[in-house]
Amino acid sequence: MASVRLQGITKQYDNHPVLKGIDLDIADGEFVVLVGPSGCGKSTLLRIVAGLEQVGSGTVNIGDRLCNEVRPAERGIAMVFQSYALYPHMTVAQNMGFALKLAGVARAEIDERVARAAQILQIGHLLERRPKALSGGQRQRVAIGRAIVRKPAVFLFDEPLSNLDAALRGQTRVELARLHRELNATMIYVTHDQVEAMTLGQKIVVLNGGHIEQSGTPLQLYERPANRFVAGFLGSPRMNFLPGALAGEEGSAAHVRLASGALVRVAADATRAAPGAAVTLGLRPEHLRIEAQDAQEGGFAATVTLVEYLGDSSIVYLQAEGVPDMVAVKSGAAQGALAAGARVTLAFDPAHGHLFDAEGLALPRALPG
Structure with a gap:
């Protein structure tokens, strides 16, 4: 696993500033939730960490390495998107191990990693099924399993529960918290749902208009909001x-x-x-x-x-x-x-x-x- 340090991150599209000087330190093994309203810049910031967007200015460090010019595949990250993006013609096991196969990993090691991830996610009985035979919650676990097998330094989640109904979102939140405890992994999680932020994050970072309003533990932000925006955003x-x-x-x-x-x-x-x-x-x-x-x-x-x-x-x-x-x-x-x-x-x-x-x-x- 690895820490993440963002210093002075800016980004703009067509002269419209999206990120306005973001400074953020994420400790090794920490579960950090980026939360805020639509358009606040949280997904853009996550994509910059992943290398899917170029920074306007500032630096991205993952572990001890400056990653501004490092390709996404070489950053040691794995990303779980809102869309499951599973191959419909492949089984669950094949979907989870496909990236390893492309990387030339030996078949025996692929099988071992897939079996281990399936055990962690409690989907071992689904390995021979295809995506069309799975529920939405099961498909999301397969997508998470696809990230786990890569053994990344940092997990990135971009609103992964948005497509699930209320009951499945609650169940999957519990599973993600358990997964973090078991893997002791560095995780950065983006959501607009303040309930997800409060229940999952060890640290919450509230963004608004491209800058950080406040960061801290859920209890700190709930009991000592720095301003009206944070106070009004957290709580239901x-x-x-x-x-x-x-x-x-x-x-x-x-x-x-x-x-x-x-x-x-x-x-x-x-x-x-x-x-x-x-x-x-x-x-x-x-x-x-x-x-x-x-x-x-x-x-x-x-x-x-x-x-x-x-x-x-x-x-x-x-x-x-x-x-x-x-x-x-x-x-x-x-x-x-x-x-x-x-x-x-x-x-x-x-x-x-x-x-x-x-x-x-x-x-x-x-x-x-």
């Missing part, structure tokens, strides 16, 4: 954003006057912002609680719009004065007593609040506990 339902203004400080808490006039406390350091400065209060749906009474100090009033019942939990959508988007509240118990039009109070623990300044940057906060 997304973080609620309520406009307001600073109304002073008390100890380690900032007072915020919401657009509705309600005054709330947030455990954040607002010393870099002046009193009266515009701020945005960020609250995750699971950190809000519903109290069936009129607004009181420390909470704010809202009106129920819709309740989604999910079996073991509910998501309540509400309209709050001065908030342009619906406020979502995730409850661990069914909110059977709530009906559309009900007026309630939304309250929260100040330790769970996030504050963002007028530029969208997070103000320092203290985590609960």
Whole structure:
């Protein structure tokens, strides 16, 4: 296996910048997920690591080797694409071993590598089948097996689960995590799905508009987002954003006057912002609680719009004065007593609040506990 270092990576198409100076270090054996909205540059960055795209400027190092001018086949990487791209006339075993056959590897070694990969992926019973006889999840495992047999220094995954249904995506995520533990391999995984990013990545790199917004562990990004973009991108339902203004400080808490006039406390350091400065209060749906009474100090009033019942939990959508988007509240118990039009109070623990300044940057906060 090998580490990957990207320094100053830029790329543009027809004078349109796609990557704007990417610096990223990926440790040997690390599972890194590149995540972001469509067009943010994540797939382009992956293709640059693979050698399928030329850099505009900057350097790509895999292990101790500068790879800017190294052909893709000589970089020690294996790539798994969104499309399975299996040969329909070949069996599973033949598909998995075909690249080794082209490279002149001895037949006995090909058979050994294919058998080992099939054992890891639990597809040994499928080796004599052809792709048309496989499910989508099985085809994706064959495509991953084709990468494993090459024994690459780095695995690259470009949205490999996009063609699978929800149940298969969940199952395959578990298999990929197990595969990483078993191989202890360096893996770079591209997705636009924040659930995949949170569940798979040891490190998440959030891209937006061709640059890195923030990188870190899933917990770091979820609990300490650097800005509104990261805070809103990670989490389902997304973080609620309520406009307001600073109304002073008390100890380690900032007072915020919401657009509705309600005054709330947030455990954040607002010393870099002046009193009266515009701020945005960020609250995750699971950190809000519903109290069936009129607004009181420390909470704010809202009106129920819709309740989604999910079996073991509910998501309540509400309209709050001065908030342009619906406020979502995730409850661990069914909110059977709530009906559309009900007026309630939304309250929260100040330790769970996030504050963002007028530029969208997070103000320092203290985590609960």
